[in-house]
Amino acid sequence: MKKSNLPFVDSKEDGAQRRLEQLGYPQELDRKLSVFGNVVMALSNVSPVMAAFVYALAAFATVGIATGPAAILQGINVILIGLILGELGSMYPVSGGLYSIVSYVLPKPLVFIAVFTFMIQAFIYPPSIAMGVAQYLQILFPQLPQGALACSAISAITLIIALLIGLNSIVTSNRVAKIFLALQMAVIFVFLYVCFANPQRSLGDVLFNAEMLNESGTGTVPVTFAAVLMGIGILCAAIDGYPASLGFSEETKGSCRNVGKAVFISAATTAVIIVVVLIMGMVAAPDLFAFLSNESPLLYTAESYMGAIGATIINAGIIISSFGCLVVIINYMARVLYTGARDRIWPGKMNSALMKVSGKGKVPWAATILIAAVDCILVFASDIVTLITFGGMAAATVYLLIAIGSINSRLRDKESTRPFKMPLFPIPSIIVILFLVVAITSQTAKDLAIVGGLLALALIYYFAYIRPRDRKEEKDENQ
Numbered sequence: 001m002k003k004s005n006l007p008f009v010d011s012k013e014d015g016a017q018r019r020l021e022q023l024g025y026p027q028e029l030d031r032k033l034s035v036f037g038n039v040v041m042a043l044s045n046v047s048p049v050m051a052a053f054v055y056a057l058a059a060f061a062t063v064g065i066a067t068g069p070a071a072i073l074q075g076i077n078v079i080l081i082g083l084i085l086g087e088l089g090s091m092y093p094v095s096g097g098l099y100s101i102v103s104y105v106l107p108k109p110l111v112f113i114a115v116f117t118f119m120i121q122a123f124i125y126p127p128s129i130a131m132g133v134a135q136y137l138q139i140l141f142p143q144l145p146q147g148a149l150a151c152s153a154i155s156a157i158t159l160i161i162a163l164l165i166g167l168n169s170i171v172t173s174n175r176v177a178k179i180f181l182a183l184q185m186a187v188i189f190v191f192l193y194v195c196f197a198n199p200q201r202s203l204g205d206v207l208f209n210a211e212m213l214n215e216s217g218t219g220t221v222p223v224t225f226a227a228v229l230m231g232i233g234i235l236c237a238a239i240d241g242y243p244a245s246l247g248f249s250e251e252t253k254g255s256c257r258n259v260g261k262a263v264f265i266s267a268a269t270t271a272v273i274i275v276v277v278l279i280m281g282m283v284a285a286p287d288l289f290a291f292l293s294n295e296s297p298l299l300y301t302a303e304s305y306m307g308a309i310g311a312t313i314i315n316a317g318i319i320i321s322s323f324g325c326l327v328v329i330i331n332y333m334a335r336v337l338y339t340g341a342r343d344r345i346w347p348g349k350m351n352s353a354l355m356k357v358s359g360k361g362k363v364p365w366a367a368t369i370l371i372a373a374v375d376c377i378l379v380f381a382s383d384i385v386t387l388i389t390f391g392g393m394a395a396a397t398v399y400l401l402i403a404i405g406s407i408n409s410r411l412r413d414k415e416s417t418r419p420f421k422m423p424l425f426p427i428p429s430i431i432v433i434l435f436l437v438v439a440i441t442s443q444t445a446k447d448l449a450i451v452g453g454l455l456a457l458a459l460i461y462y463f464a465y466i467r468p469r470d471r472k473e474e475k476d477e478n479q
Helices: 015-022 035-046 048-055 057-091 098-105 110-120 124-142 150-167 170-197 204-208 223-238 256-283 290-291 295-344 350-355 365-378 384-412 427-441 443-479
Strands: 212-213 220-222
Touching: 015 256, 035 048, 035 170, 035 256, 035 295, 048 057, 048 124, 048 170, 048 223, 048 256, 048 295, 048 427, 057 204, 057 212, 057 223, 057 256, 057 290, 098 110, 098 256, 098 384, 110 150, 110 295, 110 384, 110 443, 124 150, 124 295, 124 365, 150 170, 150 295, 170 256, 170 295, 204 256, 212 290, 220 256, 220 290, 223 384, 223 427, 256 295, 290 295, 295 350, 295 365, 350 365, 350 384, 384 427, 384 443, 427 443
Parallel strands: none
Antiparallel strands: 212 220
16 A cells, blocks of 8 residues: 655645555546535435434434434544544545545554444445345335345346446536435424424433333333443444445545635534434423334334324435435445555455456546445345444444554654644543444444454455565565
8 A cells, every 4th residue: 555654745735546546556547526515425424314314224223212412422522533534634635535644543453443334334234234224115106015035026127227327427426415414404394393392301301311121121210321432433323334435536626625615614604413313302202102013213203293294205305315315325335445446455356356447437446346236135134223223343443443543643744744733632532542442332242243353354354365465565675
């Protein structure tokens, strides 16, 4: 992997492109996105409606109303992560996003732990989104085939349609994203209006007197602080997606600072919208036991006040916004695989295949197709709660390493240019590290074992393949 910690001069006109070339990469993708366009792509990847109505299902099912205090803590965490990513993303405006950042700020063994964990998310998030779309389609149209197999089939069809859109130019994808984002903002506005107009309990009740279903599901019991900590880990998947802003770094116009601004704005907006939606959905719920027992708790709140027609409108908004999210996340993750191949982290022939870019649309078509193909298989082999829970653990691990890397970067590279400088360093980094260590260690033994196994696999891959290959190439160059 190419590295350059040399100082550089940022330019409002083409600073990001010049920095990319200084890092040793050619400008192959099409720079057509403004900061606003970048944020639109990131928020479409986040999909606040999808996050609240689908991803948060795992939190409600696991920790109940403790989702409220957990969401506030994770929201603060996300804003701090946004500051970290803003600084590092402006220094290394490369389309690999989090993967590219860790490759510059961490020692190589830790790089491959982060890379491996992050790459796995490319094959976790899209199928979970597609399954969410399918489930809400089955609710909205009961005449559709029901059951798990039918849900998987609908999910696969949804992925294929999203793939076809993603194979077009970034301009086309951005237009689709803008339309879907506008629609989901309208859905959120309507939902929040209803919730603010019909409060059933105080904010304090939700935050300090939280309950969850008992083991038999026949009643509720008070939650413990341990449940709140577990909720933070799960919500790492729900209040996520904003790093997609970095995935479009090579397609964002202007300065390196623009990249940093875009990711911070994306993170802060993500945190505020999703936290408010989750908490107000609980504040307005007519009955908390019915809320927690419902297949879709927030939809239960909406239907209680808006009736069947209103719930149908919300449901349609969920489907539309989730599909928009799917289009963007496939685009984003394809660029991560493309950048990884460009840095030769995969076996030789696989790198060559994943680096292929379409002539007209200038998109990494091979990586895009690979993600969609694997995800079409996964929707038949997984359930959405498992995917979301594991996705949260994977995300928390990557963000923990990013926070460590931000401290390492400041200590090691004191002369490096930082177009978007994190304020109050090292406080944001330290708080994020503490947050995530507690959140990760609060998960179940099974989830910890799975993540530990993946980390071990990443190290084996590095020491068995990457390190010997790099040493051989260095030896050949010196001869």
